[in-house]
Amino acid sequence: MPSISNKPDKLDSLSVDRKTLKATGLRATDQRAVILDIILQGGGHLDADEVYRRARQKHPLISLSTVYRALRSFKNHDLVEEMHFDEEHHHYEAKSNKEHHHLVCLKCGKVTEFQSSISGYIKKNVPQAKDFEIVGTEVRLTGYCPECRAKQ
Amino acid sequence: MPSISNKPDKLDSLSVDRKTLKATGLRATDQRAVILDIILQGGGHLDADEVYRRARQKHPLISLSTVYRALRSFKNHDLVEEMHFDEEHHHYEAKSNKEHHHLVCLKCGKVTEFQSSISGYIKKNVPQAKDFEIVGTEVRLTGYCPECRAKQ
DNA sequence: TTTGATGCAAAACGTTTGCACCAAG
DNA sequence: CTTGGTGCAAACGTTTTGCATCAAA
Numbered sequence: 001m002p003s004i005s006n007k008p009d010k011l012d013s014l015s016v017d018r019k020t021l022k023a024t025g026l027r028a029t030d031q032r033a034v035i036l037d038i039i040l041q042g043g044g045h046l047d048a049d050e051v052y053r054r055a056r057q058k059h060p061l062i063s064l065s066t067v068y069r070a071l072r073s074f075k076n077h078d079l080v081e082e083m084h085f086d087e088e089h090h091h092y093e094a095k096s097n098k099e100h101h102h103l104v105c106l107k108c109g110k111v112t113e114f115q116s117s118i119s120g121y122i123k124k125n126v127p128q129a130k131d132f133e134i135v136g137t138e139v140r141l142t143g144y145c146p147e148c149r150a151k152q
Numbered sequence: 153m154p155s156i157s158n159k160p161d162k163l164d165s166l167s168v169d170r171k172t173l174k175a176t177g178l179r180a181t182d183q184r185a186v187i188l189d190i191i192l193q194g195g196g197h198l199d200a201d202e203v204y205r206r207a208r209q210k211h212p213l214i215s216l217s218t219v220y221r222a223l224r225s226f227k228n229h230d231l232v233e234e235m236h237f238d239e240e241h242h243h244y245e246a247k248s249n250k251e252h253h254h255l256v257c258l259k260c261g262k263v264t265e266f267q268s269s270i271s272g273y274i275k276k277n278v279p280q281a282k283d284f285e286i287v288g289t290e291v292r293l294t295g296y297c298p299e300c301r302a303k304q
Numbered sequence: 305t306t307t308g309a310t311g312c313a314a315a316a317c318g319t320t321t322g323c324a325c326c327a328a329g
Numbered sequence: 330c331t332t333g334g335t336g337c338a339a340a341c342g343t344t345t346t347g348c349a350t351c352a353a354a
Binding site (some may be wrong): 082084087090103105106112113114116118119121122125126127128129131132133134135136137138139140141142143144145146149 | 234273280294
């Protein structure tokens with residue numbers, strides 16, 4: 001029987017992250033486990049600086065370049081996806097098997113996910129896409145979210 | 153009767169550009185006429201540096217900041233659109249009234265346009281988009297173009 | 305013991321800005 | 330004349346890199 005703990009599953013999820021890292025062929029350092037955890041638990045759409053800010057709470061000595069290096073490494077190993085919601089930053093989210101896309105509010109910046117098989121629609125309806133080997137579909141709708149529309 | 157010229161329509165297109173600029177409320181400087189011309193004739197998908205390189209051929213003293221300022225101004229006045237094909241640069245293309253999207257080859261970087269009313273499809277099929285006021289639809293398919301697939 | 309990961313500082317990158325000047329209106 | 334546009338250099342914010350050190354395997 002494992003020891004009793006009143007803490008949430010922080011240690012557990014970090015040890016899962018360690019396993020994920022090893023399984024992916026990366027070293028299971030504290031920093032990378034923390035960074036991976038933040039992205040997996042973080043609800044997606046975090047930019048590098050936000051990851052850095054959250055990571056420092058758990059691991060105060062972590063450096064920004066470690067965050068960048070980890071994110072790039074995770075991206076290359078298909079653990080996370082890099083998105084481009086605005087022109088200034090990259091945003092990162094956990095790789096998901098379900099095709100989903102994003103609505104970006106131009107006023108408040110909020111990002112809303114939705115699922116839709118747009119790539120299927122495109123493959124069926126776009127002749128130019130026939131000869132292309134499509135590996136990624138990024139759909140980004142911009143506009144104004146219900147809240148911002150109401151406020152104005 | 154206008155004077156005879158064996159040149160192509162360079163002067164003509166530049167003077168059209170001047171008219172466009174004035175009609176838009178901008179000053180018709182040589183630099184801006186050249187920049188606008190490059191984008192209008194350039195087949196789209198140029199980044200700021202490429203515009204700069206081409207502009208220097210016609211107007212050697214032009215500066216990079218002038219290019220950036222012109223592009224921003226054109227964008228704000230809806231003469232051009234700013235696109236995000238990759239993470240590093242902005243790309244600019246002439247504003248078109250027809251909805252079109254892009255296939256980006258991950259190998260050679262070539263960008264292929266296609267037309268498709270994806271926004272219509274999304275408005276019909278995505279509940280989250282119902283309450284959103286959509287002003288822009290950017291679809292970016294990544295993959296490998298027929299040429300690169302053949303070579304490999 | 306090997307090699308990937310780290311922290312720091314410095315550099316690189318695309319882009320923007322302050323300023324004095326110029327030129328279109 | 331007025332005001333928007335220009336060129337230059339310097340600044341900006343984000344991301345990358347060189348290097349010596351560290352620690353996972």
